[in-house]
Amino acid sequence: MNNHYIISAADLNKDFDSLQVVKGVNLDIGKGEFVSIVGKSGSGKTTLLSLLSGLERPSSGRITLDGRDITNSSENELALFRRDTVGFIFQSFHLIPTLSAWENVALPLFPVKMHMAKLKERALELLRQMEMEHRADHRPSTLSGGEKQRVAIARALINNPKIVFADEPTGNLDSATGEAIMETLKFLHTENGLSLVLVTHDLNLAESSDRIIHMQDGEVLS
Amino acid sequence: MDLRYMVKELWYRKRRTLTATIGLAVGIAILITMNALSSAYTEAARMPLKEIGADITVQVAGDVPETLTGPVFACSAVTIRKNDIDQIRMLPGIQGFAQALLVWVFDADRFTIVLGLDPSNPDGPGVLRSQVTDGRFLEKGKKEALVEASFAKNFKLKTGDTVTVAGETYPVAGIVDASRATKIAVAHIYLPMEEAQKMAAASKQVQTVSPFGKDDANILFIKAAPEQIDALAHSIKDILGDKASVATPASFLKRLGSLFALSDKFSLVTSLVVVVVTVLIVLKTMAANLTERAGEIGILKAIGWSNGNVVSQIVGESILQCFIGGILGLLFAILAASALGLMHVSIPIPWEMSPTPHFLPGGGDPVFRTLRLPVHISWQLAAFAILLSCLVGAVIGGFLSRRIARIKPSEVLRYE
Numbered sequence: 001m002n003n004h005y006i007i008s009a010a011d012l013n014k015d016f017d018s019l020q021v022v023k024g025v026n027l028d029i030g031k032g033e034f035v036s037i038v039g040k041s042g043s044g045k046t047t048l049l050s051l052l053s054g055l056e057r058p059s060s061g062r063i064t065l066d067g068r069d070i071t072n073s074s075e076n077e078l079a080l081f082r083r084d085t086v087g088f089i090f091q092s093f094h095l096i097p098t099l100s101a102w103e104n105v106a107l108p109l110f111p112v113k114m115h116m117a118k119l120k121e122r123a124l125e126l127l128r129q130m131e132m133e134h135r136a137d138h139r140p141s142t143l144s145g146g147e148k149q150r151v152a153i154a155r156a157l158i159n160n161p162k163i164v165f166a167d168e169p170t171g172n173l174d175s176a177t178g179e180a181i182m183e184t185l186k187f188l189h190t191e192n193g194l195s196l197v198l199v200t201h202d203l204n205l206a207e208s209s210d211r212i213i214h215m216q217d218g219e220v221l222s
Numbered sequence: 223m224d225l226r227y228m229v230k231e232l233w234y235r236k237r238r239t240l241t242a243t244i245g246l247a248v249g250i251a252i253l254i255t256m257n258a259l260s261s262a263y264t265e266a267a268r269m270p271l272k273e274i275g276a277d278i279t280v281q282v283a284g285d286v287p288e289t290l291t292g293p294v295f296a297c298s299a300v301t302i303r304k305n306d307i308d309q310i311r312m313l314p315g316i317q318g319f320a321q322a323l324l325v326w327v328f329d330a331d332r333f334t335i336v337l338g339l340d341p342s343n344p345d346g347p348g349v350l351r352s353q354v355t356d357g358r359f360l361e362k363g364k365k366e367a368l369v370e371a372s373f374a375k376n377f378k379l380k381t382g383d384t385v386t387v388a389g390e391t392y393p394v395a396g397i398v399d400a401s402r403a404t405k406i407a408v409a410h411i412y413l414p415m416e417e418a419q420k421m422a423a424a425s426k427q428v429q430t431v432s433p434f435g436k437d438d439a440n441i442l443f444i445k446a447a448p449e450q451i452d453a454l455a456h457s458i459k460d461i462l463g464d465k466a467s468v469a470t471p472a473s474f475l476k477r478l479g480s481l482f483a484l485s486d487k488f489s490l491v492t493s494l495v496v497v498v499v500t501v502l503i504v505l506k507t508m509a510a511n512l513t514e515r516a517g518e519i520g521i522l523k524a525i526g527w528s529n530g531n532v533v534s535q536i537v538g539e540s541i542l543q544c545f546i547g548g549i550l551g552l553l554f555a556i557l558a559a560s561a562l563g564l565m566h567v568s569i570p571i572p573w574e575m576s577p578t579p580h581f582l583p584g585g586g587d588p589v590f591r592t593l594r595l596p597v598h599i600s601w602q603l604a605a606f607a608i609l610l611s612c613l614v615g616a617v618i619g620g621f622l623s624r625r626i627a628r629i630k631p632s633e634v635l636r637y638e
Contacts, residue, residue, distance in 0.1 A: 046636070055524060056632040075630075076528045083526020090635065094521045098234040099227065107522070110224040111531040139234075155525070167635075 005064075006031045006163050006195045007052050012061035014047055014218075021047045023218040025061070031162075034189045034196040036206035039215035045199045046167055048215065052197065053086055053165045054078040066162050083108055087156030089185075091168035093148040095140040095155075101147075102127060102136040105154040126154035130184065146177035153184060163195035164188070170205060182208065223531075223538040231539055232546075235511060242507040243547040246614070249500030250551025250607050254599055255558045256489035256496075262597040266567050267474035270591045274406045275320070275349035276443035277451055279469045280310070280458055284432045290328045293336070293388050293425040296579065298467065299324050299440040300432035306461055307439060313457050318445030320346025322407060323418040323438075325428075326579060327388045332377075334387050335578065337409035338418020338439075346443030347407050350400050357381030357396025360414055367392035371399040373410040387411055388421050406571065407441065415439075477570045497610070504547075505618050508540060512626045519626055520634025532627040533620070540619025541612050548611025552604055563597040 007029040014022040021044045029035050029052075037045045050056035051063060054070050055078075062071050066085050070078060082088075095104045105123035127133045130150040140148055149169060156164050166185060170178030186208055188194045198209060206212045214221040232239045271277055284300030295301070302321075311319050323338035339347040341360035350368070351359040360368050367387075369379050374397050379385055383394045392413065400408050413421075416436075422428045423436045446454050448471075455468045512519070519532055527535075568590040 050632045050635070055635070056630075075523075076530070079523055079526055079528045079531075082524070086526075088524055090521075094517075094524075096227075096518055096521070098230040103226065103230075107227075108525040108527075110227060111527055116226070159526070 004030050006033070006066055007197075008062075008064040009052060010062045012048075012051055012063065013059045014044075014051060014056065015059045021218050022051060022058070025220050027052075027213065027220060029163075029195065029197065032189075032193045032195055033211065034186070034198070034209040035211045035213060036198045036200060036209040037213045037215060038200055038203055038206045040201060043215040044218040045201075045215045047218075049165050049167055049197060049199045053088070053163075054082055083112075083159055085159075085162050087159065087161035087164040089149070089152050089156050089164065089166040089169045091171040093140070093145075093152045093172070095148055095151060097140055100137045100139055101132060101143065101151045104140065104151055105158055107155060108159055123154070123158060126157050127151070130154050144177075145173045146180065149173060149177075149181050150184070153181070153188075157188070161194070163197065165197045165199075167199045168201070169198070170200075170202070178205075223534040225538075225542075227535065228539045228542050232543055238507050238511045239543060242504045242511075242543055243550060245503035245507070246500050246544055246547030246611060247550035247554055249496045249503070250548050250611055251554035251558060252496045253493050253610075254552060254555035254603055254607050255562070256492045257603055258555065258559050258597050258599050259562060259595075260489040261600070261603075262562070262595045263478060263567070264471065264475065265596045265598075266569060266593060267478060268471040269593055269596075270406055270474060270569055270571060271469065271471060273349070273591075274347065274443065275318075275345045275445070277446050277448070277471065278442075278444040278455060278458070279406065280442035280444065280462070281440065281467045281469075282462055283465045283467055287427050287431055289427060290326075292329075292427055293325045293327045293421050294427045295422070295432055295434075295440060296324065296326060301428075301434045301438050302440055302442060302462065304435060304437040307442065309461050310442060310444075310458055313454055315446050315450030315454055316444055317447060318345040318443075320348060320443040321415070321439035322347050322441040322443065323415060323422060324407070324409070324441055325418055325422055325425075327421075329386075329388065333579075334373075334411055335409040336387055336411050336413055336418055336421070337407060338413050338415040338421075340415045345445055347412070350398050350412065353398050353400050354396045355399045357394070359398075360395055360412060362414065364395070364414065365392060365417060366395040366414070368396050368398050368412040369394050370401065370408070370410050370412075371397050372401065385411060387413075388425070390417070390421065392417070407443075474569055478567070497614075501614055501618065504540075504544065504614060505622075508543075508618055508622055512536065512622050516626060516629055517634050520629050520631045523627075523629065524631035524635065529627040533623040536623035536626070537616060537619035540622075541615035544611045544615030544618075545608065548608040551611070552599075552607060555599060555607075559597045559599050563595060565595045565597075566592055567595045568592045 005028045009025055009027040012022055012025040037048060039045045051058050102120060102123040105126055106119045109119055124133055124136055127136050130153060132150045135147060170181050182205055189196045200206055281299045282302055283298050286297045287294035307321060320343045325336045327334040327336055337347060342362045355371060360366060367385050379394055381394055381396055384391050385394055419436050422434045428434050451470050455470050458468050459466050522532055570590055
């Protein structure tokens with residue numbers, strides 16, 4: 001295994017009953033690399049992201065994430081591994097409606113034994129980086145789409161992840177807000193050296209990445 | 223488990239929280255109130271005996287006096303022999319013991335109920351010491367009388383006067399208003415025990431019907447721990463035979479009849495039904511709540527919460543919600559108990575314990591002890607209710623969370 005890779009996937013397959021969604025994918029993503037996975041709806045790109053991030057187990061094949069073979073890890077092991085290593089950004093933000101912005105940011109680390117004051121300080125720092133500190137005590141229902149996604153990005157960074165997976169992060173945003181969000185992600189990649197895997201159907205967004213992986217019918221084309 | 227998250231989940235999902243909390247609160251309130259009511263009736267049934275300083279009274283039924291002249295015994299309270307008294311006194315579990323002698327005295331000019339008592343014994347009729355309204359209580363070894371206030375008024379007697387009963391004259395040491403305190407062992411004149419015993423022993427009417435020795439008595443007052451009362455009553459009946467009349471709080475409870483029986487059985491049935499209904503309400507509400515939050519739980523797992531983290535969070539929320547419901551239920555119950563405490567209950571006194579002859583005017587009328595229903599919520603009952611609430615929360619939370627925690631985050635995200 002090459003130590004330069006944050007992710008290595010070998011002969012990855014995923015079936016849902018008789019439907020083969022991911023077919024024989026071989027893929028390496030380098031540390032600090034920004035990779036976009038593009039393809040039409042139903043091409044298997046989101047399922048591939050789920051497999052690479054440990055959200056989904058492959059039907060066959062092998063995945064190594066940050067030097068650890070996660071192929072046969074249990075659900076709980078995967079959860080703890082995600083908490084320590086991975087950050088997620090979703091198209092629909094998936095913020096908890098009852099919690100404030102800073103609490104949503106801190107949410108991944110709620111189960112970790114650490115002082116709430118320290119955790120809040122870290123969450124506020126991330127919100128400051130996202131220019132959202134002034135909205136720290138606001139609940140998601142009072143935030144705009146762009147603001148919600150900034151909170152979601154801050155949440156993805158609270159655990160100092162080695163890699164961030166972003167699934168259509170601008171899909172629910174207008175073009176101007178989407179561009180701003182992409183600028184933020186690019187900034188995190190270039191300034192912080194964060195590995196980033198972006199799933200999108202928008203080739204324009206993908207163009208800013210280091211590498212584009214095209215998918216069609218569950219297979220990686222290039 | 224994060225308390226902040228728990229509180230916010232409950233606060234911002236007000237409708238479901240209120241449904242579960244109020245449902246549980248009503249259930250807990252009914253549970254506490256019914257049990258407090260049942261205890262109140264039990265406590266009320268203890269009062270007639272408690273007021274006369276006893277948990278058990280003992281009498282023996284005998285024959286009706288042949289003629290009503292001079293001192294006689296009521297047929298409901300004939301001689302209890304000294305050796306039987308000594309045997310009873312030695313029974314295990316007895317905490318206090320007093321004996322008395324009730325004598326009806328038919329003098330030519332008036333009828334008098336006389337009660338002989340031991341002035342130095344605080345139990346039994348000794349409690350009348352606190353009811354003296356004028357003068358003083360009897361003193362041991364002194365030949366004197368204590369006169370009941372209404373009798374004193376009728377016959378214009380006051381402290382320092384003398385009163386004559388069965389040919390003996392006694393100075394009046396004081397006036398006592400016993401009728402306000404008790405309906406049992408109330409007399410017109412109270413004498414030291416040995417004076418009453420002398421009177422009874424010298425009476426031909428008494429000796430003919432129920433031979434009486436100078437150390438015998440005809441009423442016993444016994445104090446005992448509540449858990450010993452039934453066993454003691456049984457032992458006393460074994461000693462005195464079938465004609466013994468042993469009054470205990472349980473026998474007064476029986477006299478309260480259907481009202482108490484209904485309350486007692488209803489309390490048990492209601493408690494069970496309430497617990498089941500409450501559990502179902504909370505279960506249904508929480509199940510709906512968790513179904514609604516399935517997506518949220520999937521996200522928690524996606525961002526690194528383990529199954530255990532999810533379970534403990536949901537169980538914590540459930541316990542907190544049920545704890546609030548329990549506290550609210552306790553408050554409702556305190557209000558209900560305050561309202562029920564305004565009710566009065568009339569406890570029928572058995573005719574054989576009424577000192578007045580039933581053949582005299584008014585003597586045959588039913589006698590009741592009416593008192594305010596002593597509805598209290600004990601701290602043990604309150605603590606039990608709160609613990610039960612938390613237990614309901616823990617069981618329901620545990621049951622529901624184990625299922626929902628198994629949700630796969632990828633499934634939630636796939637169907638978003």
